[in-house]
Amino acid sequence: MAFDASLDKKLYSQSFDTDDGKITVSIFSYNDGPKKLQISREVLGTDGEMKFAKLGRLTKKEVVALIPILQDALSNL
Numbered sequence: 001m002a003f004d005a006s007l008d009k010k011l012y013s014q015s016f017d018t019d020d021g022k023i024t025v026s027i028f029s030y031n032d033g034p035k036k037l038q039i040s041r042e043v044l045g046t047d048g049e050m051k052f053a054k055l056g057r058l059t060k061k062e063v064v065a066l067i068p069i070l071q072d073a074l075s076n077l
Helices: 060-074
Strands: 008-017 021-030 035-044 050-053
Touching: 008 060, 021 050, 021 060, 035 060
Parallel strands: none
Antiparallel strands: 008 021, 021 035, 035 050
């Protein structure tokens, strides 16, 4: 069975800006299944558009900003 975007429901989303883009914490439920947490990074590309990138390593500043968002998201899981 292929992924069907119409069955993927975003239940929660909160972002914060970084030096070169933003990090977003989201909760999704696919086809009314279990809620799952997603953390994603977007960076500003050379063309001026936001593009997804590997989350990879986090700076201390990013971790400090991420902790309260994760705690809030946890209460929504």
